[in-house]
Amino acid sequence: MRTTLVLAVSLLLASTALGHARLTASTPADGGTLAADSATVTLSFSEPLQPRFSDFSLHFLGENADAEATRGNRLPRQAPDVDPSRSRVDLALPDASEPGWYLLDWEVLAEDGHTTRGKLRFQYQP
Ligand SMILES: [Cu+2]
Structure with missing residues (x-):
């Protein structure tokens, strides 16, 4: 009985872990500085997103x-x-953004219907 339950739970964990859109890389990194010649933040995810339902x-x-x-x-x-792969997102800072710290709150929906979220803090020094 207990073995069955453990097996069921581990199968559930395995299936939910698969297909989540995890953040695999960002430019700048969390706590980092955006390059002076770029006002664009790039986020890379492990899975394709559903852009319409990502924020x-x-x-x-x-x-x-x-x-x-x-x-x-x-x-x-x-x-x-x-x-086009839908796993990479470029987000431009608004025109004439001020220097200082920024916080990007992201929440994305993967194709498997699971939502993941996170925060990215970075400094902008144009
Ligand atoms: Cu998932």
């Missing part, structure tokens, strides 16, 4: 790297540029 919210934190994302510091939504 990327950018917040300006100013000089406070540890500030939280609030409605007050949220920037106008920019449509992300999605790679």
Whole structure:
């Protein structure tokens, strides 16, 4: 009985782990600095996304790297540029973005219907 339950749980874990869109790389890295000649953040995921149901919210934190994302510091939504593979997303900072810390809140839906989310903090020094 117990063996069956353990087996069922591990099968469930295995199937949910498969197909999740995990963040595999980002430019800049978390805590990093965006290159002066680029105002674009790139996120790479382990699986293709469903862009229509994925959300990327950018917040300006100013000089406070540890500030939280609030409605007050949220920037106008920019449509992300999605790679044909749908596993890479380029997000441009709005024109004339100020130097300082930014927080990108992301939430993506993978093709298997699972949502993953995370935060990326980075500094912009044009
Ligand atoms: Cu999944």
